[in-house]
Amino acid sequence: LLSRVDRDLEEAARTWARPDRPPPAPPLDAPNSRRPPSPFYVQVVDADGRLLFVVNDESTAPDVPDEPTGRPVTVGSAGDDGPHWRVMSTENASGVVTTVGMSLAEAEETVDRLVVLQTVIGAVVLVALAVAGGVVVRMSLRPLDEVERTAAAIAEGDLSERVPEGDPRTEIGRLSVTFNAMLGRIESAFAATAASEESARRSEEKMRRFVADAGHELRTPLTTIRGFAELYRQGASTDTGMLMERIEREARRMGLLVEDLLMLARLDEQRPLDRSPVDLLAVAADAVHNARAVAPERAVTLDIIDGPGIPEVLGDDARLRQVLSNLVTNALTHTPPDADVTVRVGTADSDAVLEVADTGPGLDPDDRERVFERFYRADASRTRSSGGSGLGLSIVAALVAAHGGKVEVESEKGVGSIFRVRIPRLRPS
Incomplete structure (x- = not known):
């Protein structure tokens, strides 16, 4: 906006407001059919400092500099109560100084409106960005919510839970893959431990049952042998051959059982x-x-x-x-x-x-x-x-x-x- 005002002022200074021309006839004081309204402020002062005429259709006037500027400058209004002005003063060889100016009221109003508009737009954009950012953050943190839910399920004892795997190109995706791999290793370790404990429990049960059964199998022939030996000692039976035969049969049975147990023990030792x-x-x-x-x-x-x-x-x-x-x-x-x-x-x-x-x-x-x-x-x-x-x-x-x-x-x-x-x-x- 300011550049356009400067171009208009420089154009006026080069053409109809040139100071090297004879001063024109004083214009009419107010716009009428002979002089339409003009946005320009024009002031002509002779070499003696006398004001020859002024053209101004605005309610305020610029605070014209005392010396010619030769280029557009910004000044305030006379009396410091009004808009800023853009003025340019030139002097001809005769000492006549012509000042051309334009009010910046419209430009300042436009700038104010633009500032307000930009402020509103900026606020709207910031709000939209904040909302969009919140949505994006919530969506990006959703996998972390799944991680939290999975961790809670694991804490309750469910080791089969897994985190939904995201895009491996993202940090959350790589985290989910690593987290699931860790869960898999933990589940395998727990399963191996549980299987080992179950195997140890079964082995212990088998060992207890084996010892109990071996004791039972050995106790039966031993009891029989002891019973027949007691009969023989007390003389309750006169058939010594029958007693010795029964004792020998039970001893043979016990010997076979012991041989079987020894063979199983050797096989358990994995001898070649x-x-x-x-x-x-x-x-x-x-x-x-x-x-x-x-x-x-x-x-x-x-x-x-x-x-x-x-x-x-x-x-x-x-x-x-x-x-x-x-x-x-x-x-x-x-x-x-x-x-x-x-x-x-x-x-x-x-x-x-x-x-x-x-x-x-x-x-x-x-x-x-x-x-x-x-x-x-x-x-x-x-x-x-x-x-x-x-x-x-x-x-x-x-x-x-x-x-x-x-x-x-x-x-x-x-x-x-x-x-x-x-x-x-x-x-x-």
Whole structure:
């Protein structure tokens, strides 16, 4: 605005208000049909300082400088009560000074309005920015609210909670990824600890049950031996041969139990086996012949499982024979006399397979889960007339595990059971 006023003043000074021209005739004092209104203030003073004329249509007049300015300057109103003026004074060779001025009232009013408008706009913009900033901050902090909620859930014991992962390019996104990774490690650590504690608890329970069962199994023959010895000492029985036979039988039973316990202890220590190539077909054939000799009235057969290669493994021949002997003995002992027992041998994939199948009464689901536990028996009684210790299948499981294999059982009530042993077979060199 000020530049436009300066241009108008300089234009007037160069044209109609040039001081080098003769002073024009004094204009009319007020605007009329001969002189329209003019925004310019014009004052002409001769060399003697006499005021020749003044043109001014404003209610106020500028405080004209005493000396010619030669360029536009800003001055106040005469009497200090009015708007500012922009004036320019020039002097010609005759000493006549012409002053041209324009009121800045309109410009100042415009500036004031602009200041007010800018203030209002600035306030509105600041409010809008504050609101937008608050929204952005709340949205950016929302993941932190999720972190807080997740932390509260974890504090209550729910370790499965996770924070929603945001943009990995943002700090909140990277924080959520890191936080979830930390939660995963914590959950895994707690799960491992819980599993370890559960395993230790189960081991402790098994140990207590094992000690109790071992004590029970040993106490029974010891009680019997002590009872017959007391009868002999008191002379209550004259049949000394019968007493000695009963004592010898119970001692033999106790000796077998102790041998089984010692074998399990050695297997638990993971002592190395005497390994050599073992043909499981020969082992199975010998087991069938032995079973037929022990129980000639039972139907015990040998069958071959079709598969690649030969059923040869690297293992301890005596221990593998004991595995199959225990399985066959278990089938003969716990099935009725008319039940068939079949020994199968062969290969499946990279394993050699031994199976002992029977057509007996089968096992309940609970019995299938616990049949390889030490001293576990499927019937409710704790002893049998056969004198079994309840360790035969436990020894089978331990020996198979020592050979790097696994043993499993399939059984159906009223149909029969299949005990299956899989051991990695020996690859031909």
